[in-house]
Amino acid sequence: MKHLKPLILFLLLTVTSVSYAQNSKTAKMNAYIKALMAKMTLDEKIGQLNLPSIGFDITGPILSQGVEGKIEKGLVGGVFNTYTPEAVRKLQDIAVKKSRLKIPLLFGYDVIHGHRTIFPIPLGLSASWDIPLIEKTARTAANEATADGLNWVFSPMVDIARDPRWGRVSEGAGEDTWLGSQIAAAMVHGYQGTDLNKNNTVLACVKHFALYGAIEAGRDYNMVDMSERKMFEVYLPPYKAAFDAGAGSAMSSFNEINGVPASGNKWLLTDLLRKQWGFKGMVATDYTAIMELMKHGVGDEPQVAALALKAGVDMDMVSEIYLAQLKKLVQSKKIDVFYVDQACRRVLEAKYKLDLFTDPYNRITNTRSAEMMSADKMALAQSAAQKSMVLLKNQQGVLPLKSNAKIAFIGPLVKDQRNLIGNWSGAGDWKQAISFWDAVQPQYPNNKFSYAKGCNLLDDTAMITKLNLNGADIVPDVKSPAKLIDEAVSVAKDADVVVAFLGESFMMTGEASSRSDISLPENQKTLLKALKATGKPVVLVLMNGRPLTLSWENENLDAILETWYAGTRAGNAIADVLFGKYNPSGKLTMTFPRNVGQIPIYYNAKNTGRPFDEKEKYTSKYLDVANTPLYPFGYGLSYSAFSYSPISLNKTNIAITDKLQATITITNIGNYAGEETAQLYTRQMIGSVTRPVKELKGFQKVFLKPGESKTITFTLTANDLKFYDINMKYTNEPGQYKIFIGTNSQDVMEADFKLRL
Numbered sequence: 001m002k003h004l005k006p007l008i009l010f011l012l013l014t015v016t017s018v019s020y021a022q023n024s025k026t027a028k029m030n031a032y033i034k035a036l037m038a039k040m041t042l043d044e045k046i047g048q049l050n051l052p053s054i055g056f057d058i059t060g061p062i063l064s065q066g067v068e069g070k071i072e073k074g075l076v077g078g079v080f081n082t083y084t085p086e087a088v089r090k091l092q093d094i095a096v097k098k099s100r101l102k103i104p105l106l107f108g109y110d111v112i113h114g115h116r117t118i119f120p121i122p123l124g125l126s127a128s129w130d131i132p133l134i135e136k137t138a139r140t141a142a143n144e145a146t147a148d149g150l151n152w153v154f155s156p157m158v159d160i161a162r163d164p165r166w167g168r169v170s171e172g173a174g175e176d177t178w179l180g181s182q183i184a185a186a187m188v189h190g191y192q193g194t195d196l197n198k199n200n201t202v203l204a205c206v207k208h209f210a211l212y213g214a215i216e217a218g219r220d221y222n223m224v225d226m227s228e229r230k231m232f233e234v235y236l237p238p239y240k241a242a243f244d245a246g247a248g249s250a251m252s253s254f255n256e257i258n259g260v261p262a263s264g265n266k267w268l269l270t271d272l273l274r275k276q277w278g279f280k281g282m283v284a285t286d287y288t289a290i291m292e293l294m295k296h297g298v299g300d301e302p303q304v305a306a307l308a309l310k311a312g313v314d315m316d317m318v319s320e321i322y323l324a325q326l327k328k329l330v331q332s333k334k335i336d337v338f339y340v341d342q343a344c345r346r347v348l349e350a351k352y353k354l355d356l357f358t359d360p361y362n363r364i365t366n367t368r369s370a371e372m373m374s375a376d377k378m379a380l381a382q383s384a385a386q387k388s389m390v391l392l393k394n395q396q397g398v399l400p401l402k403s404n405a406k407i408a409f410i411g412p413l414v415k416d417q418r419n420l421i422g423n424w425s426g427a428g429d430w431k432q433a434i435s436f437w438d439a440v441q442p443q444y445p446n447n448k449f450s451y452a453k454g455c456n457l458l459d460d461t462a463m464i465t466k467l468n469l470n471g472a473d474i475v476p477d478v479k480s481p482a483k484l485i486d487e488a489v490s491v492a493k494d495a496d497v498v499v500a501f502l503g504e505s506f507m508m509t510g511e512a513s514s515r516s517d518i519s520l521p522e523n524q525k526t527l528l529k530a531l532k533a534t535g536k537p538v539v540l541v542l543m544n545g546r547p548l549t550l551s552w553e554n555e556n557l558d559a560i561l562e563t564w565y566a567g568t569r570a571g572n573a574i575a576d577v578l579f580g581k582y583n584p585s586g587k588l589t590m591t592f593p594r595n596v597g598q599i600p601i602y603y604n605a606k607n608t609g610r611p612f613d614e615k616e617k618y619t620s621k622y623l624d625v626a627n628t629p630l631y632p633f634g635y636g637l638s639y640s641a642f643s644y645s646p647i648s649l650n651k652t653n654i655a656i657t658d659k660l661q662a663t664i665t666i667t668n669i670g671n672y673a674g675e676e677t678a679q680l681y682t683r684q685m686i687g688s689v690t691r692p693v694k695e696l697k698g699f700q701k702v703f704l705k706p707g708e709s710k711t712i713t714f715t716l717t718a719n720d721l722k723f724y725d726i727n728m729k730y731t732n733e734p735g736q737y738k739i740f741i742g743t744n745s746q747d748v749m750e751a752d753f754k755l756r757l
């Protein structure tokens, strides 16, 4: 007791001095920016709000023009799509040497899953359920991005996605709010590090704010119409988690929300984001989103400029409508200059936090090129790729492959490099990605491996034309499809086992790549049927960016390995997994439906008043397909198998201040050492509003040797059981709850407890 007083005093002093330091830092920044803004003309202030694209990529319909001249006139606050120290320096030189006030530029870029070293696509990375690993990939990306002159990344993308028709599900962490929130925070920490003024940190940009993942029918850029409850329960928490983790910027999304486009939505960008959540950073729009407000039909050019600015949009990405309209609007008193000042101040604050006013070149040096794709980063890419892969089926232990077996590797993706880094791999170079064939050959020099292409990635010429317009590089083989299949069948007949590498072209995923049919392309299915007819065991290795419908494949093939687009080291990681050097441990973060008619399908659904009962006609179901998915959320096999003991609880009746401890023993009952991700779900049985049948609340990873058991304990508090009650108050309700622990969202042990208030 007597030691307690000094300790409390010490803690109090520390907290006070930390907040004192924080306050004085903020006061210093405020004074600096106030002084700077006092010198700025209205044009220069508006210039800070302008965010054109210059350099390599475009992700929208128009290209920015005359950017260098505008920088010189102080009419640009930041640019994106320029990287490499040389290119960045050239533009920063103009800003700080030729513009009147020498205000440095922000340099943004779409660093999505790595910068030069490319990690698996985010949906794949999320399947690792490895939060420290994900944070490390973001940290690594920040190291490379800053070595390339960048100070701002348009990531993380934290849109919850329940509709696999949407091509952009590949860019996010899947369907779950809780897991998505952990990943969002980890990525922000990874990018921004502990202090944004260090030269290896970047400003994170949380996108797409908000609800972009809920676009109707999975068709890109479509509308969102959503209840307040669903927003707050399901879709908003990952954005909030990213802001709570300190993310310094946000990107407003393309979609409308209940009739009001996000990029002109005051409720979203000011009332919720700033007033309710306390966000102090900067908001930029997505590509030409202010211009698109006109097409949404909410105003002409001056009107949408005013709408966006007043709603809380600080930077105008590519539209240049702020540049064209704001001055006139201020001068004609249609908007108060207060709004321009407010937005300008937020942009300058971001620059201040990045320490650009002290040293505009702090991330622009030529001395860090050795950091790019260094050996440690490549090793991380390989390990991340291994951990992202999900074993969907493995009948009779056909995997791992025996390296002395006669193996036929068949398919257009066996030797492919082009697709491995996915559709949106920033500054990644696909030519540096290692194909499976190149990785596997040297490892097994005495192998009896054979190869046949078997089919083109696609035979659908209309689709090929569309994809090639955007760089898919699909070149149909000179041989006819029938000839390719014949060759594959004869190679397969001569083998002990057939491994088919198939999937989507990388261009069938990502932005503007929605699909209404999410099965494998027809020509690939024809090949699979021919391979199956040989009677040989067939393993399917998939590369794709979304859940696919794989009912036939699941029914007919012997094993299926989901590898996503696994990045720079994809080939090595696939070889490691196929031959058992790495025992697969990934678990799906998005439900795989049986067919598109089941969409949207997700694990944390509601029970309904007539839950499915096969003996009853009038229950919630389809006549032609089961309610259950093909592979549920959290699902993923191992070469081993894990058994779960019943759950033991420390209490079955907990008070609001209690800790509920749920203990379970997991045993490796198979023949391989491996990692299992034990998942914890809860269900509130009775609430003032209906509650999901399961909600993820935690997970733990255990590594077990064959025969080994480990006992793990999860701790839950009433806080974990809070939800939005009938009055939309985030609170606890007393009553009966269930707790589930298991290997996926369907296969679980369960126990009951009560919460009393």
Ligand code: NOJ
Binding pocket: 058, 059, 060, 110, 154, 207, 286, 287, 511
């Ligand atoms: C459009 C995309 O929606 C967004 O994610 C991206 O950051 C911007 N373009 C900038 O390239």
